[in-house]
Amino acid sequence: MKEIVILSGKGGTGKTTLTASLAALWKNKVTADCDVDAADLHLILRPEIKQRTDFYGGKEAVIDLEKCTQCGQCQEVCVFDAIDADFVVSEINCEGCGACYYFCPAEAISLIDRHSGEWYLSETRFGPLVHARLGIAEENSGKLVSLVKGQAKMLAEQRHLETILVDGSPGIGCPVISSLAGADLVLVVTEPTISAKHDMERIFSLAKHFGVPAAAVVNKYDLNENLTEEVESLCHREGVELLGRISYDPVVTEAMVQGKAIVEYTDGTVAQEVRNILGNLQAAL
Amino acid sequence: MIIAVASGKGGTGKTTVVTNLAWLLKSEGVTLLDCDVEEPNSALFLRPKWEESNSFRQFVPEVDLEKCTYCGQCSQLCQFGAIITVKENILVFPELCHSCLGCKRICPVDAIGDGERELGTVSVGRAGAIRFVQGELRIGEAQAPPLIREVKLRGIVPARKNVVLIDSPPGTSCPVIEAVKGSDLVVLVTEPTPFGLHDLKLAVEMVRTLKLRCGLVINRSTIGDRKVWSYCQEENIPILLEIADDRRIAEVYSRGELVVEALPEYRKAFRHLYQQILTLTKRN
Numbered sequence A: 001m002k003e004i005v006i007l008s009g010k011g012g013t014g015k016t017t018l019t020a021s022l023a024a025l026w027k028n029k030v031t032a033d034c035d036v037d038a039a040d041l042h043l044i045l046r047p048e049i050k051q052r053t054d055f056y057g058g059k060e061a062v063i064d065l066e067k068c069t070q071c072g073q074c075q076e077v078c079v080f081d082a083i084d085a086d087f088v089v090s091e092i093n094c095e096g097c098g099a100c101y102y103f104c105p106a107e108a109i110s111l112i113d114r115h116s117g118e119w120y121l122s123e124t125r126f127g128p129l130v131h132a133r134l135g136i137a138e139e140n141s142g143k144l145v146s147l148v149k150g151q152a153k154m155l156a157e158q159r160h161l162e163t164i165l166v167d168g169s170p171g172i173g174c175p176v177i178s179s180l181a182g183a184d185l186v187l188v189v190t191e192p193t194i195s196a197k198h199d200m201e202r203i204f205s206l207a208k209h210f211g212v213p214a215a216a217v218v219n220k221y222d223l224n225e226n227l228t229e230e231v232e233s234l235c236h237r238e239g240v241e242l243l244g245r246i247s248y249d250p251v252v253t254e255a256m257v258q259g260k261a262i263v264e265y266t267d268g269t270v271a272q273e274v275r276n277i278l279g280n281l282q283a284a285l
Numbered sequence B: 001m002i003i004a005v006a007s008g009k010g011g012t013g014k015t016t017v018v019t020n021l022a023w024l025l026k027s028e029g030v031t032l033l034d035c036d037v038e039e040p041n042s043a044l045f046l047r048p049k050w051e052e053s054n055s056f057r058q059f060v061p062e063v064d065l066e067k068c069t070y071c072g073q074c075s076q077l078c079q080f081g082a083i084i085t086v087k088e089n090i091l092v093f094p095e096l097c098h099s100c101l102g103c104k105r106i107c108p109v110d111a112i113g114d115g116e117r118e119l120g121t122v123s124v125g126r127a128g129a130i131r132f133v134q135g136e137l138r139i140g141e142a143q144a145p146p147l148i149r150e151v152k153l154r155g156i157v158p159a160r161k162n163v164v165l166i167d168s169p170p171g172t173s174c175p176v177i178e179a180v181k182g183s184d185l186v187v188l189v190t191e192p193t194p195f196g197l198h199d200l201k202l203a204v205e206m207v208r209t210l211k212l213r214c215g216l217v218i219n220r221s222t223i224g225d226r227k228v229w230s231y232c233q234e235e236n237i238p239i240l241l242e243i244a245d246d247r248r249i250a251e252v253y254s255r256g257e258l259v260v261e262a263l264p265e266y267r268k269a270f271r272h273l274y275q276q277i278l279t280l281t282k283r284n
């Protein structure tokens, strides 16, 4: 079984758009949306949810004001400033570290499981999808990503599917690190802008750090062809395989507005470019 | 006045709005905080001269094995599995630690000392008259929020009455919360596409959870569909600025230049945005 994670560093480079088209073309795979913070893939895949499960990511402290003697110990030990002057815990600030719980002399504090989101097993016209929604202002995106990936893997085993296609998050932090664990290849979607190039370099370092080989695609390459060449030679230097280029074309947004993958919506240049990328990607694996 | 610029979806033009606004306000003593510490990009456009750059470190437990009795109390307290006691052995996993100090406090024999782990660097500098503070997360480090907290501590001088602009990370989870917390207004930047609208709704929910106020910039307003406008009307979200799709802006951006410098006809638009921001924040 092979697992491909699609990342970009910088947001908005076309990561999810490309994932949707790869999902449309690829047979025998499970798709996993690990951009749990701002998941968009479902807007194109339009899943039919088969199973919905609550996600409890961590703990949170609750103070029983009846028992509380207002000694102030908890406020002193909480390094996250989560307990206000009236001994009420701020859900937003509390990291669930448990320090207050262990130091309260009156046993007025309990640590409860924190409901941090939900995850879904779904069917789509392009095969099964595992996805999730992290609650607003929640932590533990990394844990939810690991959970989604674990479920996708189980599903792939049950149904004898060969590939897991993972749409990752922007950035290089907690959810991205979790999505890299155990992956066979990182596909970096970049664009010819100095910001995207800068962010791509950080993703390459991250992939190297975790020992995952990387490949790259340059989206909207004709926006600045000089920079496209710079990005591509950077990939060469880093030993990153280039799988193709995609043109800057309004048809991409039109397809999105229709809730369709590009390859479903058109047979034009962009669709052809995406098909080539899939071919190169499968060859690279 | 603290203005955070954020967006649910990445790549909608957050950095463009922050950097161009900063340039316009440079005579007013503006400070720009790049809190998108995973991918800090504002400096690529404003090219500040760095005056100092310091590694930012946080507490992790360092166990003195001479003193430790392997009683296991620290491991019991730690909710993150960052310190594990097994029989006559104790293991620390620094990357899991949230630096809550609980283990150190609870240890009955004072066996836990101050170790540290580097989260990233905080750099301070100037781009002309613009004061600039940036955080950069170390590659392989998962926890952005403490570093963001540090950037804000460095950058926000409470006594000063100047304008502070914050470039926030994308999304709606803990790093964004840390970045936008305490601001007078959150400027959300979106594109009028299904992805843009979906992520905008999440961002608005985030702003409301924090009980903050927001206004909207619609970037590339001539693409996609009109659903963002009807959403704003239903939800009563003020639209501060619309920027039509213009390939020249994309090209200017791709080269790391400022729109207000390369395409001076856009100065008026950004000035208008600042006026709108002022009106909204004054309506307090």
Ligand code: SF4
Pocket: A063, A067, A068, A069, A070, A071, A072, A073, A074, A075, A087, A103, A104, A105, A106, A107, A108, A109
């Ligand atoms: S430590 Fe316990 S008793 Fe003391 S103020 Fe906190 S909750 Fe109340």
Ligand code: SF4
Pocket: A060, A061, A077, A078, A079, A080, A081, A082, A083, A089, A093, A094, A095, A096, A097, A098, A099, A100, A101, B100
């Ligand atoms: S669990 Fe930790 S973060 Fe939450 S209130 Fe208690 S001490 Fe503070």
Ligand code: SF4
Pocket: B063, B067, B068, B069, B070, B071, B072, B073, B074, B075, B085, B090, B106, B107, B108, B109, B110, B111, B112
């Ligand atoms: S609490 Fe102190 S003595 Fe007990 S296991 Fe931890 S470090 Fe060792």
Ligand code: SF4
Pocket: A097, B059, B060, B061, B074, B077, B078, B079, B080, B081, B082, B083, B096, B097, B098, B099, B100, B101, B102, B103, B104
């Ligand atoms: S400081 Fe807190 S999170 Fe870190 S090891 Fe100690 S108890 Fe665990």
